[in-house]
Amino acid sequence: MKVAIVMSRLSNGGLERVQSHLAHAFAARGVDTVVAAGRVLHRHSGDFPDAVEVIEIARPGRFAFPFGLYRFLRQTRPDCLFTSSNDVACIAVVLKRLCFPRMRVIATHHLSLSGPIERATGWQRVKLLVVRTLMRALLGRADGHVAVTQEVASDVSAQTGLDPAHIRVIHNPIIGDDFTSRVAEAAPALPWPGPVIVFAGRLAPEKRIDLLVDAFETLPPSHDARLLIVGDGPQRAALVQRLAQPALKGRCFLTGFVANVFPWLAASDVLVLPSDYEGFGNVLVEAMACGIQVISTDCPHGPREILDNGRHGQLIPTGDATALRDALERTLSGQVRFDPAQLRARAAEFGIDRAAQAYLEIASAGVVPRTAD
Structure with missing residues (x-):
């Protein structure tokens, strides 16, 4: 099985650490793992294992991201793609429907929708409302959903109409053997x-x-x-x-x-x-x-x-x-x-191994094993 983790950008925040922990755990289990980021703004030495390739797919900026993601998927052909933000999830679902029907898309929800929307103003609020509209229209076609807390799951369900039974709660992987x-x-x-x-x-x-x-x-x-x-x-x-x-x-x-x-x-x-x-x-x-x-x-x-x-x-x-x-x-x-x-x-209780195993269970559900060419 080949797994892709896709982010809008790779910086030095908590979200990136979570993806790094998952990539390490996947690779340790022998899973072919690749990470794609729209822009690589920061990559600290040791963030990702040598076995995991990190690819920058949209260096010119956000408007190049859909095209960069398409090229990345065409070249790598992952069995399962994990998203890390709502806008990326919407783009991934569209590409799956149009070009990569066998690929599973798992939308991972790391943040509530209501909190940022309530506090945003101006164009930032308009952007968040547009993304929520797209989520309502598209994310029901994702192959799975993960929320990092039960509260996030409930909020995403209330904001988008997704069936809460289809959202699996997996707490962030924080504590490892090291x-x-x-x-x-x-x-x-x-x-x-x-x-x-x-x-x-x-x-x-x-x-x-x-x-x-x-x-x-x-x-x-x-x-x-x-x-x-x-x-x-x-x-x-x-x-x-x-x-x-x-x-x-x-x-x-x-x-x-x-x-x-x-x-x-x-x-x-x-x-x-x-x-x-x-x-x-x-x-x-x-x-x-x-x-x-x-x-x-x-x-x-x-x-x-x-x-x-x-x-x-x-x-x-x-x-x-x-x-x-x-x-x-x-x-x-x-x-x-x-x-x-x-x-x-x-x-x-927030161990890396426990979370990685839960993610891989979702990734492998319904995946047809690859055959030799």
């Missing part, structure tokens, strides 16, 4: 005596780093806490300016992009995910695997499911800096503490 060695890699020596609050992720508007900084700034000085921000993104410049203010200077540290977040998490005390919306929330699992405390907004559509309704971390309302400050105080004072062993056990 977890212990990755935690031990280049562990940072943080020069701070007090507790460390960490955020790790893309510095984008929906992540609400501003909310975290607001909450941190109002913490009582007695906690002597420091704020560590691991990541990069479009809000970096504004964040640097904010952290240079006298009340925050010397109390906050911004690392920029790091390839391996585990050592930074393990060196911290509590992770905060203050997002307005999430598709999953990979970093929550990564933090629990390191045994550190977790605070997350109860945003759609992932944290509540990952934290099992608050059994493994504090859930707070979205957009509420006061509630976040209070949650931080409860953690820093020891008033609320979750057993690190139970956090690690919960994180282990």
Whole structure:
């Protein structure tokens, strides 16, 4: 069986790490795997195994993507194609119907539809509404659907009319056999005596780093806490300016992009995910695997499911800096503490092997074995 993983772009975010984990697991099982990305903006050494070819198919830009995908499929002829975004799924279904009828298309839904649509404005909102219309018209013809959480599955079903019974929930593959060695890699020596609050992720508007900084700034000085921000993104410049203010200077540290977040998490005390919306929330699992405390907004559509309704971390309302400050105080004072062993056990449920096996079950359903030429 030959499997293709198709992305609109290859950058350095959580979605790309998920695809990398799957590619590694597929290749380890002897599955012929190829990755196609519209544009390869970033490829860190070791992201994909040597056995997996990564092909850039639309270097000129997004308008070249359908033609690039057609050429890629004609050359590689995969038995099954996994998509990673809604617009790519729509294009893949059209190409399957017109040119590649034997190929299975599995649409993987990593993000809710309602969350981004509700918060988008202008042309971005128009684009999302158009994509939703196309999904309603086309995705019923996909061979299968995967959602990364039950909440995402319910949202996609409500927004598109897809039968929820036809959407399989497979949690993101996060924890692999190399977890212990990755935690031990280049562990940072943080020069701070007090507790460390960490955020790790893309510095984008929906992540609400501003909310975290607001909450941190109002913490009582007695906690002597420091704020560590691991990541990069479009809000970096504004964040640097904010952290240079006298009340925050010397109390906050911004690392920029790091390839391996585990050592930074393990060196911290509590992770905060203050997002307005999430598709999953990979970093929550990564933090629990390191045994550190977790605070997350109860945003759609992932944290509540990952934290099992608050059994493994504090859930707070979205957009509420006061509630976040209070949650931080409860953690820093020891008033609320979750057993690190139970956090690690919960994180282990999001294993790479378990997810890869579930994906391959969907990929192989109905696939006719290839015959020798």
